[in-house]
Amino acid sequence: MVNTVFYEPDTLKEFAIDVLIKAGVKLDNAEKVADTLICADLRGVSSHGIIRLPTYVQRIEAGVLNPNAETVLEKKGKSVALLNANNGFGQVAGYKAMHTAMEFAGVYGTGMVGVKDSNHFGIASYYSMMALEKDMIGIVLTHSSPAIAPYGTTRPLLGTNPLSVAVPACKEKPIVLDMSMSMVARGKIRYAAMTNSKIPLNWALDEEGNPTDNPQKALKGSLVPIGGVKGSGLALVVDILCGVLTGNSLTGEVKNITDMSGPSKTGHIFCAINISDFVDIIEFKNNIDFIINKIKSLPSAENNPVYLPGEIEYNLADKRMKEGIPIDESVIETLNSLANRYRISNL
Amino acid sequence: MVNTVFYEPDTLKEFAIDVLIKAGVKLDNAEKVADTLICADLRGVSSHGIIRLPTYVQRIEAGVLNPNAETVLEKKGKSVALLNANNGFGQVAGYKAMHTAMEFAGVYGTGMVGVKDSNHFGIASYYSMMALEKDMIGIVLTHSSPAIAPYGTTRPLLGTNPLSVAVPACKEKPIVLDMSMSMVARGKIRYAAMTNSKIPLNWALDEEGNPTDNPQKALKGSLVPIGGVKGSGLALVVDILCGVLTGNSLTGEVKNITDMSGPSKTGHIFCAINISDFVDIIEFKNNIDFIINKIKSLPSAENNPVYLPGEIEYNLADKRMKEGIPIDESVIETLNSLANRYRISNL
Numbered sequence: 001m002v003n004t005v006f007y008e009p010d011t012l013k014e015f016a017i018d019v020l021i022k023a024g025v026k027l028d029n030a031e032k033v034a035d036t037l038i039c040a041d042l043r044g045v046s047s048h049g050i051i052r053l054p055t056y057v058q059r060i061e062a063g064v065l066n067p068n069a070e071t072v073l074e075k076k077g078k079s080v081a082l083l084n085a086n087n088g089f090g091q092v093a094g095y096k097a098m099h100t101a102m103e104f105a106g107v108y109g110t111g112m113v114g115v116k117d118s119n120h121f122g123i124a125s126y127y128s129m130m131a132l133e134k135d136m137i138g139i140v141l142t143h144s145s146p147a148i149a150p151y152g153t154t155r156p157l158l159g160t161n162p163l164s165v166a167v168p169a170c171k172e173k174p175i176v177l178d179m180s181m182s183m184v185a186r187g188k189i190r191y192a193a194m195t196n197s198k199i200p201l202n203w204a205l206d207e208e209g210n211p212t213d214n215p216q217k218a219l220k221g222s223l224v225p226i227g228g229v230k231g232s233g234l235a236l237v238v239d240i241l242c243g244v245l246t247g248n249s250l251t252g253e254v255k256n257i258t259d260m261s262g263p264s265k266t267g268h269i270f271c272a273i274n275i276s277d278f279v280d281i282i283e284f285k286n287n288i289d290f291i292i293n294k295i296k297s298l299p300s301a302e303n304n305p306v307y308l309p310g311e312i313e314y315n316l317a318d319k320r321m322k323e324g325i326p327i328d329e330s331v332i333e334t335l336n337s338l339a340n341r342y343r344i345s346n347l
Numbered sequence: 348m349v350n351t352v353f354y355e356p357d358t359l360k361e362f363a364i365d366v367l368i369k370a371g372v373k374l375d376n377a378e379k380v381a382d383t384l385i386c387a388d389l390r391g392v393s394s395h396g397i398i399r400l401p402t403y404v405q406r407i408e409a410g411v412l413n414p415n416a417e418t419v420l421e422k423k424g425k426s427v428a429l430l431n432a433n434n435g436f437g438q439v440a441g442y443k444a445m446h447t448a449m450e451f452a453g454v455y456g457t458g459m460v461g462v463k464d465s466n467h468f469g470i471a472s473y474y475s476m477m478a479l480e481k482d483m484i485g486i487v488l489t490h491s492s493p494a495i496a497p498y499g500t501t502r503p504l505l506g507t508n509p510l511s512v513a514v515p516a517c518k519e520k521p522i523v524l525d526m527s528m529s530m531v532a533r534g535k536i537r538y539a540a541m542t543n544s545k546i547p548l549n550w551a552l553d554e555e556g557n558p559t560d561n562p563q564k565a566l567k568g569s570l571v572p573i574g575g576v577k578g579s580g581l582a583l584v585v586d587i588l589c590g591v592l593t594g595n596s597l598t599g600e601v602k603n604i605t606d607m608s609g610p611s612k613t614g615h616i617f618c619a620i621n622i623s624d625f626v627d628i629i630e631f632k633n634n635i636d637f638i639i640n641k642i643k644s645l646p647s648a649e650n651n652p653v654y655l656p657g658e659i660e661y662n663l664a665d666k667r668m669k670e671g672i673p674i675d676e677s678v679i680e681t682l683n684s685l686a687n688r689y690r691i692s693n694l
Contacts, residue, residue: 076456076623076624076625077455077456077457077621077624077625078426078454078455078456079425079426079455079456079457080455080456080457080620080621080624080625082625082626107425108424108425108426108427108455109423109424109425109426109427109459110424110426110427110457110459112456112457112620114625137588137592149645150642150645150653151653151654152647152648152651152652152653152654153642153645153646153647153648153653154645154646154647154648155645155646157641157642157645165584167584167587175583175584175587177580177581177583177584179574179577179580179581183574209648226573226574226577226578227526227530227573227574227578229526229656230526230573231573231574233524233526233656234524234526236522236524236642236655236656237512237514237522237524237656239638240514240522240635240638241484244626244631244634244635244638245484245620245622245625245626245631246625246626247625247626247630250634250637250638250641251638251641251642252641273427273459273592274424274427275592276423277423277424277427278423278424278427278429278461278592278593278594279429279591279592279593279594283594284591284592287591287597288587288591290597291586291587291591291597291598294504294597294598294599295497295500295504295583295598298496298497298500298501298502298504299500299501299502300499300500300501301499301500301501301556304499305499306497306498306499306500307498307499308583309576309580309583309584
């Protein structure tokens with residue numbers, strides 16, 4: 001049994017900021033990184049939460065991530081742009097890129113900003129949800145290190161390549177899809193590896209292409225894409241948009257977050273759609289409410305409650321804002337050894 | 348065993364145009380519809396080929412599709428627009444909408460055109476591939492009649508909601524993804540029903556939610572989405588974009604092409620991305636060639652050749668341009684009975 005301790009979100013966030021500042025990150029950037037980590041923990045995506053902090057710090061210390069890099073906007077089109085992250089935090093680039101995409105959408109109807117030479121940016125839905133405040137639809141893609149074998153091959157080359165789409169509602173909670181193109185996100189397998197848990201057999205293949213319940217073997221093998229050829233095709237398209245359209249890197253070149261041999265060379269795409277350039281925004285949001293309620297009133301499988309994409313995460317975030325975020329003792333130990341090394345207070 | 352006869356593409360196309368004109372379609376529109384049907388047959392997507400002609404004609408005769416409807420462009424944003432198809436052919440609206448999206452992309456970097464009050468438009472890749480001629484990336488979505496049960500429910504409400512993405516290459520064939528969010532397109536099940544073939548057990552569920560190999564039972568039940576909750580989420584997002592953002596219809600309201608009780612109320616989304624507003628187009632296309640060759644050189648599963656999305660379809664189209672398109676005798680009979688009724692030459 002794994003023991004957990006509950007922490008207030010702000011406690012974890014301040015801890016993360018303190019650690020990042022000690023690692024040489026300027027305050028503004030540290031706040032953005034910490035915010036995405038705690039957002040992930042609040043929403044129950046612990047694989048992308050504060051558990052990642054030691055790896056981020058390690059990348060800085062190894063000199064393969066520039067924590068205070070200047071981002072540079074390269075503008076050629078009107079409603080589109082490229083942002084060069086200059087090997088800085090994905091969170092810093094992502095925040096700026098999504099804001100820029102939303103600005104474009106406000107003027108032109110849509111905005112699309114590609115980011116190159118970036119790093120891991122946390123959870124994709126952090127950025128897609130930014131669009132909700134402006135009554136826009138947010139769409140965010142990122143590619144990642146080789147994990148999925150292109151259909152018909154046995155060698156992982158494509159990332160899990162997550163996609164997030166956020167759609168505003170009126171009285172109901174927004175619809176927020178956040179998914180990778182594999183049966184499960186690699187983060188979940190990495191988390192299982194860190195917590196020594198087994199994984200279901202339909203998640204991954206070992207190096208020889210056989211199903212495995214061992215997360216260590218799975219991390220050396222490949223992940224099963226959704227719908228076989230379809231998920232592999234979707235992952236390829238995300239890779240092309242995030243890697244080739246941005247001039248960032250070619251398929252298979254993104255380094256894993258734990259690979260300290262050089263910059264991760266990660267690319268992302270951020271899009272915003274200004275709903276009111278299509279239809280009346282009040283009508284749109286009422287229609288989304290209607291659809292949410294229509295789906296929730298359908299006969300459910302095995303009498304379980306029916307949830308829309310993102311609903312469980314919103315509910316969990318509400319609960320954890322009140323009751324705190326549970327952190328495994330093994331993770332706390334790792335974080336506190338980081339704190340000790342930087343001579344800051346333990347969690 | 349099913350007997351087939353091979354026809355020259357132009358023969359089939361002229362036949363389709365003749366039939367459509369007799370059904371009251373003006374030449375220009377008839378040509379567009381026929382072109383998408385033959386394009387599907389050339390690419391091996393026979394479920395969306397000339398086999399659909401009798402159903403199109405039936406919709407016109409039933410008065411639930413206006414074959415010569417005027418399409419009206421409603422413009423609010425700069426790089427975006429809505430096209431009201433006024434219950435005309437999806438092909439006519441789709442052709443115009445994709446062209447408009449490409450025009451916007453040429454000016455602003457991206458273009459996005461939503462279509463409302465439309466009908467079945469054939470294969471999505473017909474339109475996404477239009478972008479290739481202008482060195483753009485084409486992205487096309489459409490929703491469709493209820494086929495997939497939202498995750499956690501037992502009632503089909505979401506369409507199979509296809510997505511197509513076309514990416515230009517240099518010397519290699521373009522990458523063209525064209526996929527539905529179900530394990531298979533409903534058209535394949537409909538085709539199996541028409542040709543009295545059994546279907547694999549992992550394609551669909553019957554009305555009670557049990558796997559079935561009977562295409563008739565499958566058409567009354569629901570289709571299995573790719574990756575379970577993920578495919579269901581993707582289908583929902585496509586539905587929202589095509590139905591709600593366009594002001595077209597709410598989830599679950601699209602009528603099946605065979606339902607003659609009223610207009611199908613179908614919506615689509617057409618997007619174009621002007622690559623050269625991001626990176627040098629020659630470099631981009633060379634990079635796509637590089638990726639294609641990289642994937643094709645990976646160790647293959649069971650020593651089978653490795654194909655990129657769309658490659659099999661391009662190869663088949665080349666072959667069928669030379670050798671003709673095979674049409675099942677049962678389909679020929681149906682088409683010829685239509686020809687007899689309209690007093691035009693048999694196939």
